[in-house]
Amino acid sequence: MLRTVTALMLREIATTHGRSFGGYLWALADPILGIALLTLIFQGVMGRASPPIGTNFPLFYATGYIVFQMYNDLAGKIAASLRYSRPLLAYPAVTFVDALLARWILNALLHVVVFVLVVAGIALAFRLTLVMDAAVVVQALALTALLGLGVGTMNCFLTMRFPVWERVWSIFNRPLFLMSGVFFTYDMMPRVVQELLWWNPVLHLVGLMRRGVYGIYPADYVSVTYVLALSLGLLAMGLLLLRGRYRDLLEL
Template sequence: MRQNLKRPNNTRSMFNALLDTRNVVTAVILRDIRSRFFNHGLGFIIVPLWPFVHMGVIIIIHSFAHGQPPYGESSAIFYMTGVIPFLAFSYTSRFMGYSLHSNKNMLAFPIVRVFDVVLGRAVLEMLSAFATLGLIVITILLLGENPFPTNIEVAVSAYLATLFLAFGCGFFVAVISLLAPIALTIYQLIIIVLYISSGIFFVPSNLPDALSYFLWFNPVLECIEWLRMGYYESYSDKLVSPTYVISFAALASFLALFIEYVFRRQVSEGP
């Protein structure tokens, strides 16, 4: 007698898993929007203003202090191409690093995974990064400058690669910080070092080869140089390796997933 055995519907199971992930990510985003400023959803409007003001101060100081930019004719464009990728990286990765600590209570629910919480924060920070980019472009236009790249494909690729790098580093720091909270402090110090050494205020390819060789290992510097290639036709690609940037971001993401898998219980419970 033949028995009718029901096979598991893998498609349905995958759909349910994706639906659960979407619901958790949405919940994390809404929770972060309300809790970030003034315990009100409208407080999120302020988030893109921080990096926007940050960049404005840098451009004003260096434009008046130095006059002629290190490269090109416009100080606003040169410093914009340095500040935009750096702030996109630093703000996104840094706040992702805090995501598991600020949403630690949500990990008590079985349906909530570490990756879902980090992904929710990543989506929120990347939306903020794009909003900041829009504000900067509008402001540069109002100043009478042309904020658009000569090679839009190169510029867009560089910016998206920067966000991918921020995701990988932020995910890694978030997972490590639950095992060793001091990682957050160490990462803050790393951000400061990157701020000085990533070529925001100078042209790295003009430095001696012995020094530029060591700077090449800084993926944030490569993102900045990559973006500037989209704005200046004759800009040197000496320190630009898209493969290195993408590989660095992918490796950081893989290590974060691996650590979360191996130490899943410790990560969920925290220190």
Template structure:
């Protein structure tokens, strides 16, 4: 019981430290966490509205791109934050009371709460301010957010090990994932792709998450390709690998 209480206090302290470091030193603080995705969505919506008569789904460009941009950004921010958890808390990890798991959990929880809040503000702000004719399916919406959190945690855990052991991994990962924004369905639907591209991109778990979230906002959209079991299985395998490797190599990473 005492150990659990001490772990909880440590995680909370790490979260407060990151909040003050990341948001407390810049003008606007948390406001930028909301303005950044809103700006990206508006730029996409305005740009494509000049090129297309109607969005690929529904009648509102802002909602269509918001339902792709929000879960993608949620996954990306959590993955990046967890991947750098050991480096971010390296000075504090020299104390016996602070463990690598505390550092990972603190960054995950803080960024998850921030991402969920931002997603809620953006998506429901669009619903309130625009004529979207959306009919919400909260089961699909909450499941999509949960899968994005799980996937971000799992990829972040594995990358945390690889970044600590391989000096060039950050550059390699950046190059490999640079097309991910386009290859995850933020700008288009899975059904609009040729069959050859569908056969390849189906294995991208983000495509399933984005499709599931859009199904939660568009009642006429049947995302039949979505497999929640595949996303969960992919995430759990990756999470298991990252956890085992971190437990084995965290000391070596901290002493590099």
């Protein structure tokens, strides 16, 4: 299994970015440009006003933007992993679990590297002194990767069984960026909005990340148990639905 997963990871490295100009540098350029653009827009609108936490706009947005992008990218790529590896799944040695794990491990590691480089770059560029809780930051990244795996695995079955689900999910997922606390903190929202948005697991992940990066932000609303239970539940359900059916679904 280890050899198969490694081979699938090397294949994706070669086919996804290996032949494009810049290769995996585009994965780093994406969040940097996005954070820079958001910073220019909001500083232009709000002037010199401080962000909801801390005093640095790029760091505040990075702690939300990268977490959301990590979840969204992992969920999307894992959902398409079996179709991506369709030719190799014809071999008995390659299982659907191998295809899921290969995409998850490779892309999760990529986003972790992006997070480290972006946050370190912001700290150096603006001469910030960061007092982070490394354990909480790692926990936030791990839970984000797990949620992406759970949602992606479930969507992998749904998109193959019901092709229209891919479009439905895309429409449903669009407002999630605005509902995940990337621009504002949970504490700033009205009580009625808080009660509704609390069920969004990405909001918990963004809050957990900011708790780890800033240290002074309590993020009392965050429930690790809720995110963990939802992620594992979706993962287990997705694996059970795919087991024994994925070969037939690939023929649809």
